[in-house]
Amino acid sequence: MLRFLVRRLIGVVAILLVVSGITFYLFFAASGADDVVRLSCGRNCTPEMREVVRQNLGLDKSLIEQFWIFISGIFTGRTIGDKACDAPCLGYSFANNENVFDKLADRFPVTLSLAIGAILLCTTIGIGMGVLAALKRGKTTDKVTTGVALLSGSAPIYVLGPLFIYVFVQQLGWLDRPTDPPSFFGDPGGWASALLLPWICLMTIHMAMYCRLTRSTMVDVLSEDYVRTLKAKGLSGRSVYLKHAFRGALSPIVTVLGVDIGVLMSGTIITESTFSLHGIGMLAVTSVVDSDLPMMMGVVMVAATFTMLANLAVDMAYAAIDPRVRLS
Amino acid sequence: MRLRRGAATSPAPSEASTKPTTAATSTDATVSDEQAREQDMAAGTDTTDGTPSLVKQRDSSPSGDRPDAFLSVRDLQVHFSTEDGVVKAVDGLTFDVEKGRTLGIVGESGSGKSVSSLTILGLHNRERTRIEGEIRFDGHELVKMPERKLRDLRGRRISMIFQDPLTALSPFYTVGEQIAESYRRHTGANRHDAHARAIEMLDRVGIPNPKTRVNDYPHHFSGGMRQRAMIAMSLVCDPDLLIADEPTTALDVTVQAQILDLLRDLQDEFGTAILFITHDLGVIASMAHDVLVMYAGRSVEKGTVREVLKNPRHPYTWGLLSSMPNLSGDVDIPLRPVRGTPPSLLAPPSGCPFHPRCDYVDTVGGDRCSTERPPLALVDGRGAACHLSAEDKQRIFIDDVRPLLG
Structure with a gap:
């Protein structure tokens, strides 16, 4: 029974990883990055400022890297821009200034x-x-x-x-x-x-x-x-x-x-x-x-x-x- | 062992809970019947009706004469209401079973064998079933008995072994729990005692390592072992009447032989009356003392096992016998099945229910077979429901049927 449970829990984690990967891809890669930058930067945003924000948030990195940062953040916590996000960190909502x-x-x-x-x-x-x-x-x-x-x-x-x-x-x-x-x-x-x-x-x-x-x-x-x-x-x-x-x-x-x-x-x-x-x-x-x-x-x-x-x-x-x- | 069985056969329908120990009455007669039966079956010799009259008197009785029989069924009718009409599953059935004796009921599928046995236990839906007639069991009338009282009899004094032990045992509880459940229900034993009893019963029916197997689930058991467990379950309260509804049909022949041995030994030990339902005449030959042949919900022939198998008097019984292969006989003798199909019980044929499939309607002559229902006229418990004259039956059997039996 214990072996069954452990095996199934590993399965659960694996599937969660896949689900998060797919959502991550859809949201951030397909449409998200620019929105995130715009929302965090505010109304009067110059292209230079946008670039700074982009780097702060790690959006200039490759998608795999970003995903890795997201996943490791869940276990270790991370800093997004100037916001500290303790583990388990699921990200930071810039729209509402809230920890997810x-x-x-x-x-x-x-x-x-x-x-x-x-x-x-x-x-x-x-x-x-x-x-x-x-x-x-x-x-x-x-x-x-x-x-x-x-x-x-x-x-x-x-x-x-x-x-x-x-x-x-x-x-x-x-x-x-x-x-x-x-x-x-x-x-x-x-x-x-x-x-x-x-x-x-x-x-x-x-x-x-x-x-x-x-x-x-x-x-x-x-x-x-x-x-x-x-x-x-x-x-x-x-x-x-x-x-x-x-x-x-x-x-x-x-x-x-x-x-x-x-x-x-x-x-x-x-x-x-x-x-x-x-x-x-x-x-x-x-x-x-x-x-x-x-x-x-x-x-x-x-x-x-x-x-x-x-x-x-x-x-x-x-x-x-x-x-x-x-x-x- | 045979002698022991003779002893246990004695009629002792007095106190049901006490097991008959020894009684010397008519032991000799039973033993001679036993021996004759064995010889017949072993050697395949043909003896015509030569049983001692004493045996016949013990074996069974003319209908209605023996209200003191241990189980006595009188003119039983079981009718089911369905959307298509009333199904007359059992239509005027009469038989007796004595303690320590085995009555075999044979017939095709749908001849009413199982229905009658379920009726004895009152397991039909009472709202959709009309049951008439009388079933007396050790002085109790079962047909009109209230469900609550009947429930106390079920599993304790009358128990049943079902055909398919895979589906007849609950898959959700261990074999031991299922055996113990019955015991606790009827004796009020505590969990521990009932568990011990379950182990004892598994041991008695020959399951190896009963102490560990008692905690197994039915799906851990093989077919034969499941049927043994089923038998253990049905015998846990030492019932006086055991109804075995095709208990070996789902099993292969070696296991079948073991199960039949087991049932015989248990009958020897406890003097249980057994109602043995099957369509296998070979099983009947080795198991039953008396035989009842059923067709379309009626009994068409009755007698001791030797009488019915060696000197059958009904065309349907001839058909059953000649459709059975004989391993020691001539391979060139063709099997002759009963032609046609079993009748619809919604609208059973008029007159003799067998007449549409019978080859001897013309021998009887006129339209008697299709208009008049032949009675099962019993003489010394022996008889067949057929319009053919005694001479015709004897002649047809010897000339036409016996050569086919090899």
Whole structure:
């Protein structure tokens, strides 16, 4: 298991290197250098000044050298122009005069909070509904459950978000208007109430997939021969369904969950924009609008890292769920 | 060993949890039946119906006469509602199984063998299945028994060995966990005792190094070992009735022989009643005491294994026998399969369900075969559901069928 983990972690690092290389190339080589110089130099910039800035930032060096400086900066820190950038240094945003890593670290708790709440809600409710529908297959409970899932999954968040704000915040006053949450450790109640509405929106949309996936895989598993064996052993329905059949249905659910975690952790652009939450997703939008290339680079790295880590977690989960995967 | 089996065969349907130890009644008769059976099978000699009458009286009984049989199925009907209509999977099935005896049920795919066995355990979806008739097991009526009570019987007093041990074992838990789970469910044993019991059971079914293999997953086991594990699982609570649904079909012949030996030994040891379902007449010959031939959800012939295999009286049984190759026979004798295909159970043929495939409809004459359903008239537990007269059956068998059997 340890060897597997180490091997996979090396793989993650390698792929991150490739991803950063490609983004680096696209941003800096294809379009970026001149923009960076212009932004750092300010309005009244003479060609001589531009050249000084260019040298300060190391933009006169070859692309490979620049990439090497970028990568080594992550581990050792570096100085960009006259700005000190401590390790881990992901670059410096000249557009906003901010250290990229510090900005990401500042924004990340919002995204993390949003993701954790949404995932917990939509997995418990979605999987629960799916199991229920599978057990009551063909009956009213099944039809109602799958109907609700179909309906809830078909509304996009930019429709659902304003609608929910209008109904639950403005009309009924049940929920608070979503804001950037306070720290969970200082004020857990405030943290939850600040994000409850976006969680419910994300849950409404994402649970549909969990519900339908759980239902269909559970139905498949329940028709397996070994489920019949379990019944022939005299096991109770709860043991057959929850201990055995659900475990069989878990692998595909975990697969989808891994993808969702990766997506949510790297910033839900539309959700954050809809509710004006200042997370990674919002940061991605503003950095694109501002042509803030170092920041975009940082966002891409965050997204890539979490997607990779989520996938790694899924692979580990497979082995935990299904012993047939645990082969050397 | 044979003597021991004779002893264990004694009918002792008293207290189910206590295993029959020894009882001398009718030992001689059983042994003679055993020996005769062995001789028949070994030498391939042909004996016509010459079993001692004592054996016949023990073997089985005219339908309805033996409410005290250990497992007694009476006029069982199992109908499934499907989108296309009602499938009459089992249609009026009657049989008995005594403790320590093995009843073999033979028939083609779709003849209702497995359906009847699943019905005994109540494993059908009750909403889509209509079950009528009576299944009495040691005094309990199973058809109308509530699911909760039935669950207590399953795995403890009646257990089942399924056909394909690869798919019938859960891939997610170790073999030991699956054996122990059944034991804990029915005895309330703690985890440690159940684990020890699982090791003991694996040892008993002949798995080497049971202490380490108990922690293996089914996919670490070979096919034969998986079936042994399955048998260990089904025997963990010392059941009184074992239903083996084609337990050796997925296995190669050497492993098959080992598994059959194992089942026979376990039956000798515990006096378990076995319901053995198969389409393999060779397996029936070496395993069963009595045979029930099923066709289209009905029993078409019944008798002891010698009677049915050596002097069959139903055209379908003739067909089954003559479609089986004989290794010691003449290679030039062609195999003659039963022509046609098994009937649709949505709309079974009128009259005798076998008549569209039967070569002897004209011998019976008239339209009796297509209009009148022949009853399974049992005399001393022996009979065949066919309109042919006894003389015709004897003549056709000796003239037409026996030469083909080599």
